[in-house]
Amino acid sequence: MSNYLKDRESQILTKGNDAAEISCDKKSLAGSVSQRACVFCGSRVVLYPIADALHVIHGPVGCASYTWDIRGSLSSGPQLHRLSFTTDLKERDVVFGGEKKLYHALIELIDKHQPKAAFVFSTCIIGVIGDDVEAVCRKVTKEKGIDVIPVMSEGFNGTKKDGYKIACGALSKLVGTNNDYEAPKYSINILGDFNLAGELWILAEYYKKLGVEIISCMTGDGRVEQIRRAHKASLNVVQCSGSIMHLAKEMKEKYDIPFMKVSYFGIEDMSEALYEVAKFFKDDEMLAKARELVTNEISKLLPALQPYRQKLEGKKAAIYVGGAFKAISLVKALRLLGMKTVVVGSQTGNAEDYKLLKDLCDEGTIIVDDSNPNELSEFVKLTGANLFIGGVKERPIAHKLGLGFCDHNHERKEALAGYVGMMNFAKEVYASVTSPVWKFVK
Amino acid sequence: MLLRHTTKEVKERKALTVNPAKTCQPVGAMYAALGVHGCLPHSHGSQGCCSYHRSALTRHYKEPIMAATSSFTEGSSVFGGQANLLQAIDNIFGIYEPQIIAIHSTCLSETIGDDLGQIVGKAKDDGRIPEGKHVVQASTPSYVGSHVTGYANMLEAFVKYFAFKTDEKLRQVNLLSGWVEPSDMRELKRLAGLMDIKTVLLPDTSDVVDTPMTGKYQMYPKGGTTIEEMVSMGNSMSTVALGEWGAKSAAIALDNKCKVPFSMNDVPVGVSATDRFIQALSTAGKVSIPEIISEERGRLVDMMTDMHQYFYGKRVALFGDPDTLLPLTEFLLDLDMKPVYIVSGTPGKRFTQRMEEILGDKLAETKFKNGPNADMFLLHQWIKEEPVDLLIGNTYGKYIARDENIPFVRMGFPIIDRVGHSYFPTVGYQGGLRILEKILGAIMDKIDATAPEESFELVM
Numbered sequence: 001m002s003n004y005l006k007d008r009e010s011q012i013l014t015k016g017n018d019a020a021e022i023s024c025d026k027k028s029l030a031g032s033v034s035q036r037a038c039v040f041c042g043s044r045v046v047l048y049p050i051a052d053a054l055h056v057i058h059g060p061v062g063c064a065s066y067t068w069d070i071r072g073s074l075s076s077g078p079q080l081h082r083l084s085f086t087t088d089l090k091e092r093d094v095v096f097g098g099e100k101k102l103y104h105a106l107i108e109l110i111d112k113h114q115p116k117a118a119f120v121f122s123t124c125i126i127g128v129i130g131d132d133v134e135a136v137c138r139k140v141t142k143e144k145g146i147d148v149i150p151v152m153s154e155g156f157n158g159t160k161k162d163g164y165k166i167a168c169g170a171l172s173k174l175v176g177t178n179n180d181y182e183a184p185k186y187s188i189n190i191l192g193d194f195n196l197a198g199e200l201w202i203l204a205e206y207y208k209k210l211g212v213e214i215i216s217c218m219t220g221d222g223r224v225e226q227i228r229r230a231h232k233a234s235l236n237v238v239q240c241s242g243s244i245m246h247l248a249k250e251m252k253e254k255y256d257i258p259f260m261k262v263s264y265f266g267i268e269d270m271s272e273a274l275y276e277v278a279k280f281f282k283d284d285e286m287l288a289k290a291r292e293l294v295t296n297e298i299s300k301l302l303p304a305l306q307p308y309r310q311k312l313e314g315k316k317a318a319i320y321v322g323g324a325f326k327a328i329s330l331v332k333a334l335r336l337l338g339m340k341t342v343v344v345g346s347q348t349g350n351a352e353d354y355k356l357l358k359d360l361c362d363e364g365t366i367i368v369d370d371s372n373p374n375e376l377s378e379f380v381k382l383t384g385a386n387l388f389i390g391g392v393k394e395r396p397i398a399h400k401l402g403l404g405f406c407d408h409n410h411e412r413k414e415a416l417a418g419y420v421g422m423m424n425f426a427k428e429v430y431a432s433v434t435s436p437v438w439k440f441v442k
Numbered sequence: 443m444l445l446r447h448t449t450k451e452v453k454e455r456k457a458l459t460v461n462p463a464k465t466c467q468p469v470g471a472m473y474a475a476l477g478v479h480g481c482l483p484h485s486h487g488s489q490g491c492c493s494y495h496r497s498a499l500t501r502h503y504k505e506p507i508m509a510a511t512s513s514f515t516e517g518s519s520v521f522g523g524q525a526n527l528l529q530a531i532d533n534i535f536g537i538y539e540p541q542i543i544a545i546h547s548t549c550l551s552e553t554i555g556d557d558l559g560q561i562v563g564k565a566k567d568d569g570r571i572p573e574g575k576h577v578v579q580a581s582t583p584s585y586v587g588s589h590v591t592g593y594a595n596m597l598e599a600f601v602k603y604f605a606f607k608t609d610e611k612l613r614q615v616n617l618l619s620g621w622v623e624p625s626d627m628r629e630l631k632r633l634a635g636l637m638d639i640k641t642v643l644l645p646d647t648s649d650v651v652d653t654p655m656t657g658k659y660q661m662y663p664k665g666g667t668t669i670e671e672m673v674s675m676g677n678s679m680s681t682v683a684l685g686e687w688g689a690k691s692a693a694i695a696l697d698n699k700c701k702v703p704f705s706m707n708d709v710p711v712g713v714s715a716t717d718r719f720i721q722a723l724s725t726a727g728k729v730s731i732p733e734i735i736s737e738e739r740g741r742l743v744d745m746m747t748d749m750h751q752y753f754y755g756k757r758v759a760l761f762g763d764p765d766t767l768l769p770l771t772e773f774l775l776d777l778d779m780k781p782v783y784i785v786s787g788t789p790g791k792r793f794t795q796r797m798e799e800i801l802g803d804k805l806a807e808t809k810f811k812n813g814p815n816a817d818m819f820l821l822h823q824w825i826k827e828e829p830v831d832l833l834i835g836n837t838y839g840k841y842i843a844r845d846e847n848i849p850f851v852r853m854g855f856p857i858i859d860r861v862g863h864s865y866f867p868t869v870g871y872q873g874g875l876r877i878l879e880k881i882l883g884a885i886m887d888k889i890d891a892t893a894p895e896e897s898f899e900l901v902m
Contacts, residue, residue, distance in 0.1 A: 066465065
């Protein structure tokens with residue numbers, strides 16, 4: 001591996017050859033073609049799905065333009081989150097400050113849309129020109145009587161992960177503000193599901209069958225009122241831990257709500273999630289219901305997967321996704337389809353996740369943190385992968401290399417969670433890997 | 443109804459843009475730089491900017507878009523981004539091996555006062571720029587202008603850096619293009635080729651963001667204006683510049699530096715603007731217009747004649763960038779349509795002046811606005827006041843089109859929900875035909891879908 005930026009060597013390892021731990025949680029090198037985004041992006045994607053809140057982006061126009069309705073987070077009701085509001089700062093504002101503009105924008109928007117709460121995102125230059133966003137938010141909160149929450153997400157202030165943390169901070173300002181609510185006996189919050197392609201609704205169905213009430217989901221199909229009373233739940237069930245673990249930890253400390261890390265992707269992880277929740281409530285009836293559900297679903301699913309598995313057996317996959325925890329589920333799900341993971345990496349994985357990944361993967365698998373197109377295409381060539389799983393920037397690269405592709409990010413069009421999601425995943429992978437178009441490429 | 447919040451009454455807004463009809467400068471600089479061969483765009487700012495711009499262009503072209511970033515940290519925002527940029531230059535030349543790094547700034551680096559020229563100068567003095575390699579820089583603060591401004595600034599930077607005048611006189615014409623698609627760039631070259639004029643087109647994104655599938659990934663595809671070509675622009679006979687917003691500053695810079703005179707033209711959208719473009723090319727290249735081009739023109743005019751009844755009197759709302767909106771408005775008038783609402787987020791006083799010229803007294807009812815508060819929300823409010831029969835603009839128009847049930851033709855940047863723009867031009871007479879095909883298709887599909895059974899027509 002000589003062809004990479006020298007300082008990146010510690011962020012790439014091959015299982016079996018490299019003994020050392022992978023190094024992660026590092027800032028990207030200046031000059032690299034990184035697939036990563038910024039702090040603002042992290043905060044924006046976490047809070048975005050809260051559909052009845054106002055999301056105002058304080059800064060020049062770009063940050064609002066690029067994040068206008070880009071995340072396929074579905075809402076069953078309000079669609080306010082899908083509009084794009086920005087103070088659209090100009091040169092004048094950079095010199096004289098943008099506080100007044102922000103104040104007027106907020107007043108105007110709150111009067112018009114009557115949102116349940118408002119999030120105000122600070123972009124890069126806000127920190128530099130010294131706008132006191134927090135003060136403006138306090139003032140508007142007072143005048144309008146709704147929570148106007150500053151999200152201090154200046155892009156340069158860390159990595160996308162730090163943006164997640166800031167978003168968690170914003171959420172925690174809402175959590176616990178409604179005490180006039182009695183939670184049912186078995187109640188949970190779902191943390192870290194963003195209802196892409198309606199995945200939350202699939203999960204809600206399962207939990208309903210178990211007799212578990214979902215108090216709030218943070219943040220898929222999110223509502224301000226539900227978040228306010230989230231502290232009444234008995235358990236936090238955390239998916240996509242990278243983005244929302246901070247909140248789970250804080251709620252544990254503040255409200256003594258335990259949390260468990262789950263994944264809803266693939267048969268094993270989905271089933272385990274349901275069993276774990278049932279075990280948590282120590283209710284035999286619930287456990288029996290979970291068993292019934294799982295048995296039922298699997299007995300339908302496994303035979304249905306068989307034909308796909310037959311075609312996919314022995315094919316190789318490369319994975320490059322946002323968080324490493326998701327990658328773990330993907331490796332397992334691919335195994336279920338008879339596929340081997342030969343490259344796996346993430347933008348923002350942490351040491352613990354990478355360790356799990358290393359344990360899980362076969363010898364020779366390349367594991368990488370914060371990669372770039374050159375590396376990825378090199379790895380793919382090296383390993384002879386047939387499929388790439390990634391996001392928007394990876395898709396065309398995979399296709400140019402003649403690989404099948406599955407979007408496991410914001411642009412997924414089919415739900416991939418739950419048992420039905422596993423079926424969709426199999427179909428999508430099968431369709432892409434066996435597409436007749438590849439015969440024209442050789 | 444996704445846009446159920448839009449009210450009919452237009453109220454003066456002080457401080458707010460809702461659903462912007464523009465984006466920020468750096469993405470334009472990135473796009474322009476992709477039109478230069480062997481060039482890696484570099485974003486001097488936080489990581490997110492670069493990531494957003496790459497995603498936006500990737501979604502639009504369904505192609506890998508490569509660009510590097512200075513990856514600002516909190517430290518760089520306090521102490522300046524010089525260290526990051528110097529390290530970036532080292533890393534990029536070391537690993538990605540481009541011929542050129544085209545650096546553009548961001549709102550952050552501009553606000554903290556980074557001077558790109560000074561930093562690049564230091565890189566040169568330190569010997570960080572290898573022999574035969576180049577670093578070009580453009581200042582593109584996001585709080586000034588729009589994505590089109592960034593495109594223009596990068597273009598100007600290339601011309602200033604590379605074009606060089608010697609005693610050699612070249613029998614060639616420079617084509618400086620405003621922001622159009624790779625398909626359009628290809629079409630511009632084809633037309634010049636038909637006229638037997640040797641041209642240098644800058645930028646040229648054909649064969650860069652529309653590359654064929656080969657099973658290989660190429661970081662620097664074969665297309666793009668080469669260094670040699672850019673240098674030679676200083677010795678060209680003249681320059682034909684297309685689009686005031688995108689190409690004028692570069693044309694002026696070239697004139698100032700190398701005394702290459704230029705003619706300023708609209709982007710050739712529609713029959714009248716293409717006529718002027720062909721005339722300008724023929725004047726610049728000192729050639730007559732070949733029959734084959736007259737025939738292309740004739741086919742476009744023929745379709746305009748044949749289908750006039752479907753165009754006549756239709757009210758159209760359009761939004762996008764001035765360089766295409768102006769000739770498109772003119773084209774719609776030539777079709778006997780009524781461009782009644784026109785919005786561009788890109789500022790510039792010339793817009794009003796030019797629109798008034800084009801509209802003349804033909805259409806007193808037309809409302810148009812550009813710059814601050816000229817956004818999709820305003821356009822929607824106008825449409826709610828009095829509906830239109832057709833909407834033309836980028837993908838973001840689909841919300842309005844759906845809510846108001848308006849036939850919708852996609853043109854502009856970005857188009858992230860349909861394909862074709864990379865491959866089929868909208869410039870030139872051929873492009874005109876495609877625009878007509880799309881307009882008619884959209885209008886007629888609605889007629890077919892909504893006509894009562896008794897008046898559902900086979901022949902249209």
